[in-house]
Amino acid sequence: MNKLKTILQSVKPERMKNLRIIALAILAAATFWFLNALNGTYSTTLNYPINFLYDHDKYIPLEELPKDVQINVSGVGWNLFRNSLGIKITPVNFRLDNASDIKKIPGSSLLGTLSDQLDEFQVNFVLTDTLYIKVDKRMTKTFKLAIDSASIALADNFWVTSPIRYSPDSVTLQGPESILTSFSDEIVVKIPQSAIDENYKEDIPIEFDNSRLITREPPTMNVVFNVEEFRNAEIVVPIFKENFPKNGRADISTSQVKVSYQVVKSKAEAVLSDEFEVVANYNKINPEDSTITFNLKKFPEYIKQVSLDTTAVKVNFNK
Numbered sequence: 001m002n003k004l005k006t007i008l009q010s011v012k013p014e015r016m017k018n019l020r021i022i023a024l025a026i027l028a029a030a031t032f033w034f035l036n037a038l039n040g041t042y043s044t045t046l047n048y049p050i051n052f053l054y055d056h057d058k059y060i061p062l063e064e065l066p067k068d069v070q071i072n073v074s075g076v077g078w079n080l081f082r083n084s085l086g087i088k089i090t091p092v093n094f095r096l097d098n099a100s101d102i103k104k105i106p107g108s109s110l111l112g113t114l115s116d117q118l119d120e121f122q123v124n125f126v127l128t129d130t131l132y133i134k135v136d137k138r139m140t141k142t143f144k145l146a147i148d149s150a151s152i153a154l155a156d157n158f159w160v161t162s163p164i165r166y167s168p169d170s171v172t173l174q175g176p177e178s179i180l181t182s183f184s185d186e187i188v189v190k191i192p193q194s195a196i197d198e199n200y201k202e203d204i205p206i207e208f209d210n211s212r213l214i215t216r217e218p219p220t221m222n223v224v225f226n227v228e229e230f231r232n233a234e235i236v237v238p239i240f241k242e243n244f245p246k247n248g249r250a251d252i253s254t255s256q257v258k259v260s261y262q263v264v265k266s267k268a269e270a271v272l273s274d275e276f277e278v279v280a281n282y283n284k285i286n287p288e289d290s291t292i293t294f295n296l297k298k299f300p301e302y303i304k305q306v307s308l309d310t311t312a313v314k315v316n317f318n319k
Contacts, residue, residue: 043072043073043074043124044072044073045070045071045072045073045127046070046071046072046073047068047069047070048068048069048070048071048089048091048092048114048118049067049068049089049091049092050066050067050068050069050091050092050093050094051091051092051093051094052065052066052093052094052095052096052099052133053093053094053095053096054095054096054097054099054135055099057138058099058137058138059096059099059100059135059136059137059138060135060136060137060138060175060176060213061134061135061136062134062135062136062176062178062213063134065133065135066131066132066133069092069107069110069114069126069128069131070126070127070128071114071123071124071125071126071127071128072123072124072125072126072127073118073121073122073123073124074121074122074124076120090117092113092114092117092118093113093117094110094113096133096135099133099135100135100136100137100177102133102135103132103133103134104130104131104132104133105130105131105133106129106130107126107127107128107129107130107131108126110126110128110131111123111125111126114126136176136177136178136179137176137177138174138175138176138177139174139175139176139177139180139181140172140173140174141172141173141180142170142171142172142173143170143171143172143173143183143185143186143187144169144170144185144186144187145166145168145169145170145171145186145187145189145206145221146186146187146188146189147164147166147188147189147190147191147223148188148189148190148191149164151190151191152191152196153191153193153194153195153196154195154196154197154227155195155196155197155229157229157230157231157232157262158196158197158227158228158229158230159227159228159230159262159264159304160225160226160227161226161227161228161264162225162226163225164223164224164225165223165224165225166221166222166223166224167221167222168218168221171187171206171216171217171218171221172216172217173187173214173215173216173217174214174215174217175210175213175214175215176210176213176214179210179213179214180214183208187206187208189204189206189207189208189221190207191204191223192204192205192207196227197227197229198227199225199226199227200223200224200225200226200227201222201223201224202222202223203220203221203222203223204220204221204222204223205219205220206218206219206220206221228264228265228266229264229265230262230263230264230265230304230305231262231263231264231265231268232260232261232262233260233261233262233263233268233271234258234259234260234261235258235259235261235271235273235276236256236257236258236259236273237256237257237259237273237276237277237278238255238256238273238278239252239254239255239256239257239278239279239280239294239313240277240278240279240280241279241280241282242279242280242281242282242283243281243282243283244282245282248318249317249318250282250315250316250317250318251315251316251318252280252292252313252314252315252316253313253314253316254310254313257278257294257308257309257310258308258309258310259276259278259296259299259306259307259308259309260305260306260307260308260309261299261303261304261305261306261307262303262304262305263300263302263303263304264302267302271300271303275298275299275300276296276298276299276300277296277297277298277299278294278295278296278297278308279294279295279297280292280294280295280313281295282315285315289314290314290315290317291312291313291314291315292312292313292315293311293312294308294310294311294312294313296308
């Protein structure tokens, strides 16, 4: 830094003034040359913006339509320079009649439209080989609504304890015909929340595959249901024997069985053994191993996850 300062201090003021004059002269010459060059005619390749015209009330794009087309043009340098900077560029309009029937547009077929609309250029040729178009007819249809109850994600040991109520019971969809006709007549909506551990009352979005392309009226539905926490419990209940020989020559070695279940806390103390019925039916004996499988014929409707600690018993035969 000190060395540079020393060099600058050694330059005489008159010489510094001359250097400024020379620099300004060079800049002026370069500017004049550049401006003069822009008056010439040149050829170049451009990515020119395009706009598709179609009936938006009748058709809907399945994918984003092409935004530009690559062309080779000749024109005045000023116009080419302005285009490269994106200044006052008017997209070329292409009309799509019967838009859903058009799948692709050959680049060569665009030459006439481009030449008609690009007055400031001479369009030499189109470099883009093909423009691919995915447009469908727009359709409106009303569908029934339902809740996917099997996918409701509750917290551990919580269960739904009321009917699942929701409103509205239908939704009107507008979107591509090919998508809406592939739907069943009923839209099944999933509850988005997880680990639910309290009574549920929420407005949830009506979501489904390809919903990005579809408008919904209404966009949400209100869902209400109750949940309660259940606790694990056990109870010992008697075994009822059916169709056993009256002479006592056949019997089983146990007279009771342990039943495991889950019950809502508020009813845990109300569960009684006489609300259960476990049956061993002699007529259902397995002749291969002389066992009878227990049949749990009755249990309280408000308990869940019911199971027996022993599912079968061997029959003893007395001589």
